[in-house]
Amino acid sequence: MTCLPFQFTPEQVEFQREVAAYFRDEARPEWYSLDPESEAYRALGREMDRKLIEKGWYNLHWPKEYGGDGDPFRYGILREMSGYFRVPTQGGHGRYIVGPAIMAVGTEEQKKRYLPKLAKGELVMSLGFTEPNAGSDLAALQTKAELDGDHYVVNGSKLYITYGTYANAMFLAARTDLSAPRYKNMSLFLLDMTLPGITSSPLECLNGHVVTEVHFDNVRIPKDCLIGELNRGFYHMALALNYERAGVDRPALYMAHLEDLAEYCRQNGLWERPRVRQLIGALAAQLQAWRMVGWRVVYLQSQGRMPTWEASMSQFYRKEVNPPFGRAILEILGPRALIERGDPESVLYGRSEWYLREGFDNHGQGGRFVTRNVIARRGLDLPK
Ligand SMILES: Cc1cc2nc3c(=O)[nH]c(=O)nc-3n(C[C@H](O)[C@H](O)[C@H](O)COP(=O)(O)OP(=O)(O)OC[C@H]3O[C@@H](n4cnc5c(N)ncnc54)[C@H](O)[C@@H]3O)c2cc1C
Incomplete structure (x- = not known):
């Protein structure tokens, strides 16, 4: 792993050594031999996530006020080494995408409610953006979230959802204004996947990766699970994906x-x-x-x-x-x-x-x- 476009500082080199030594020490054959979709591999992911949380490395890239050190280089080093040693994980959507998005556009109450759980890996997140008729063109999505008292009622389907077989929460994009023009008609929600009315089925991709198709039938989400501004979801979603x-x-x-x-x-x-x-x-x-x-x-x-x-x-x-x-x-x-x-x-x-x-x-x-x-x-x- 040589040949960088710039020089690391001596401290960064030291950190790289420390991370590499740690992962080399932790690594075992099962990291490489098990099917990444198996329960046994997932258990390894949970174990490694827990160890990284204990070391303070799980959400290292988060700003100091949220428990990280906010240094993109140290985050890059940690992430590069995680790839190099093929460190198992339960999935990174929570710490890499949803956490930073909540920091950027969530309310203070939502930051208190969700960030500690994301930092401890308690919320395992999937991203619910793509639909049967809305992939590249996400602005065409049809899943609806209609306000009814203190709740939004969600109906529709999502497709190709990674971690969908075991995530306990979803970062959901849904239409909240049926008459507004494209890009200005959708919002984001943090959805509890145990709510009644959610069903899902697995789909195996050619590369063995198992994604899911998820259906929502009158799923009632509390109003305060709306993340960011109403009808600004498309822009929040673009911002969130850039973090990753x-x-x-x-x-x-x-x-x-x-x-x-x-x-x-x-x-x-x-x-x-x-x-x-x-x-x-x-x-x-x-x-x-x-x-x-x-x-x-x-x-x-x-x-x-x-x-x-x-x-x-x-x-x-x-x-x-x-x-x-x-x-x-x-x-x-x-x-x-x-x-x-x-x-x-x-x-x-x-x-x-x-x-x-x-x-x-x-x-x-x-x-x-x-x-x-x-x-x-x-x-x-x-x-x-
Ligand atoms: C392994 C895997 C995991 C995924 N995980 C998730 C997930 O966790 N959450 C989620 O929400 N989605 C997920 N997706 C969905 C993924 O984001 C979509 O597959 C992707 O956005 C493309 O959408 P589509 O499949 O509907 O293809 P389409 O949008 O129908 O595109 C079909 C083809 O047409 C091309 N095309 C489309 N529009 C244009 C254009 N304007 N100009 C030129 N070419 C174009 C595309 O490049 C593609 O080759 C996953 C997909 C896969 C394969």
Whole structure:
């Protein structure tokens, strides 16, 4: 993990060492061998979340007044190392997206009610934005939340909800003004998933990731669960998603696998083949470029700026690197790359097979052409 776009301070280098040493010490084979969708893996996630909470690292990026140290670099280091060591977690939507959004637009009472629970991992959050007919075009969403006395009554459906099989709360986007124009007709809510009228069913994606379809049938949400301004939900949602997109963990996750693959090649005679070294070298260069884009986002955050298209560039790299990464592994390992996790014949914990399927994930966090549009319009100032 070398070659940064800037120099870390000696304190940051020390912190990186401390975090790496801690995760190396904690790591065990099950982190890599278990199916991430299994209950056993989820239990590891709960355990690691608890340990990070005890160490004060779980929500380190939050401002001091909310229990963090507010230093984007330390947060970036922690997140990058979490990716590199593939540290299991119950999910980061609460600490990375919902917590910062509540700090920005929630009421004082909501900050007191929700932030301590998010900081302790007690609220496990899903994001309820996408719908059967509203994905890239979120302004088209149809789920309604209609005011009735002290409650909003929610009806509609959400689709592809990550962590939906076990999250106990949802950050929900719903239409609150049926006659207002697009972008000015929806609001955000923090929804308790145990409320009556909510049903969900799992859907398995090609990459093995299990998402859910969630239906709301006259679900009554207390009025004070509205987060931010009424009918400003679209703008709050865009702001919330920007908090998440530093993305330094993802290239690190890939780099760890590439390093394991290179080591496997050295030990099994494959390293002698120039084509193998060429493929691994080209992937390493792409991953470094992706990593630098991620750190650029962290740097902008440290300057008090809110990266938008810069964060989309990190998404762009993810979508661009995924397919060639899987294809190169297949070329290097041959049919062994297809042997799944758990099979005694598998190599590298059978994870290569996952990277191959991950190459089909064009839509998670937004379609690749939509991401290109954001970069073109906001970053390069190109016309619509
Ligand atoms: C693994 C996974 C996890 C997810 N987790 C969540 C979650 O937790 N919460 C949540 O709310 N959603 C989640 N999603 C949904 C995800 O955000 C949507 O899939 C995504 O926004 C795309 O929407 P769509 O699937 O409806 O595709 P569509 O919007 O129908 O797009 C289909 C294709 O058309 C392209 N396209 C669409 N509009 C344009 C345009 N204007 N210009 C050029 N090309 C365009 C897209 O790039 C895409 O290739 C998840 C999706 C996946 C795959």
